[in-house]
Amino acid sequence: MQALMRLSATSRTVREWSLSALYAVLILPRHVRDFRRWFAHMQATQPPFPFMGSVRALFMAVDDITRLTASSAGWEAEMLRLLHYCGPTLTHLSLWQTESRALLRDASQAVGSRFATQTLPAWAVGEGDMFYDGPDVPGDSETEGDADLPQWLRSELEKAPLHDVARAHPAHFSLHARTAPSQRRRLRPRACTPTHLSLVISYPFYENERPELFAGLVLWTCVKELDVYITQETRRTLHLLALLAHRPVRRLRISTAHATLAVEVCGPDASTGDCGSGQERTCCALLRKLLGTVDTERALLHSFSGRGMPDASILRAACLRTLADLPPAGSAAGAHAQGHAQEASATLSGEIAALQTQLRLRLNIVQGGQAVWGKLKHRLWDFRERAQFGRDGAWPQLLGD
Structure with a gap:
């Protein structure tokens, strides 16, 4: 890491490579104290927050004692600022329980909220420079500590731009001021819109629980793979997730301590909302x-609460028949219940394979031992x-590959 930091000072190209190697996949400290120390260090660097424009994937799981009291410890504002700084480049985001709740209750996330007309979100107060509307980092036209500059240097600044004077007299200016404006350009911070999102949903998140605001x-906006672990109020959470029908989610994973529902939409038009049929x-x-x-x-809720059918393939087939607009198949379930397990299993397997091919999707329900995903x-x-490794992770296991 020290070698990469030193290499980042050699040239602009090497700096971009070094920062990408350092911050492309960012796994934050687990404890609140360590996270806040790291955030303060990033804020104190020149220019501040060097990871901006480099973070592609972010994992945050703070071991926060306030999870027991559902009250704020004050670090949530720093987390939301961090997500805002990483927003332009962030594609993979994984948050644990407290962080997920803090993000879901953020008023600046909601379009149409009564707080949406604010110039800055509440957690951004005092960070005006980082939310500047221009393409460059603010402060290019002003010197730092102008009151301490000698008169001859002020005269130079009146005759020439800051960058030229700073290059001629480097001892009086910071490295940031000596850097050309074209090299100081960074992506403007914005709200994060990851394509791969993993959350642990727990309540409350206040006004954003309203269906129209949640949706x-x-x-x-850009989520294609959504992984949700539910800790409470399963039915309410399922109906909230169903409101995201207009979002381009092609992989959906919903887990509780007792069961997991995994769905993958196949085909090149999976994100358009229409398969042509x-x-x-x-x-x-x-x-x-x-x-x-x-x-x-009702069957899904029973499965998520640990009261599901002994054979999850029965529920799996029932879900596929519902999606295919077919009537319930009572005969297969009845044969299975009467002890013809081998015959019913073969019938269900063939029916499931045929329906998945017809619907061009994969759907699987896994029961028991699913608390590990939380x-x-x-x-x-x-x-x-x-x-980090570009693999599918738990998806092959949960989809039954």
Whole structure:
């Protein structure tokens, strides 16, 4: 790391390579004290927050004692600022319980919120320079500590631009002032819109719990792979996720401590919302269709609460038949219940394969032992596999490959 930091000072090109190697995949400290110390260090560098424009994947799982009291420890504002700085380049984002709740309750995420007319979000107060509307980092036309400059240097500044004077008299100016304006350009911070998102949903997130605001959160704009672990109020969370039918989600994973529902939409038009045959093609639209049937919704809720069927393939086939607008198949379930397990299993397997081919999707339900997807160790492993190594992580296991 020290070698990369030194290399970053040699030239602009090498600096970009070094910062990319350092910050492309960013795994933040686990403890609040360490995170705040790291954030303060990044803020104190010149220019501040050197990771801006380099972070592609971010994992944050703060071991925060305030999770027990649902109150703020004050670090949430720094986390939201960090996500805003990483927004232009962030594609993979994985947050744990407290961080997910802080992001979902952020008023600046909601389009149409009564707080949306504010010039800056509440957590950005005091960070005006970092939310400057121009393309360059602010402060290019002003010197730092102007009151301490000698009169002869002020006369020079009146005759020539800051950059030229700083290059001629480097001892009186910081490295930031001596850098050419074209080299100081950085992407303007904005709200993060990751394509791969992993959250742990827990309540409350206040006004953003309103269905119209939840569906319009900026966070969902570009999400293609959505992984959600539910800790409470399963039915309410499922119906909120179903509101994201207009988002281009092609992979959806919903887990509780007892079961996981994994859906993947296949085909080149998976993100357009239309497959050419009149069927809804986004995963959240498929979830909305499943929840629209009372029996299927009840069966899913029972499975998520640990009271599901002994054989998850029965529920899996029922979900596929619901998506294909076919009537319930009571005969297969009845044969299975009466002890013809081998015959029923073969029938269900063939039916599931045929329906998945017809619908051009993959759907699987895994029961038992799913609490691991809410644990830090497994979430970090899944994040590294997908963001750092370019693999599929837990998806092959959960989709039944």
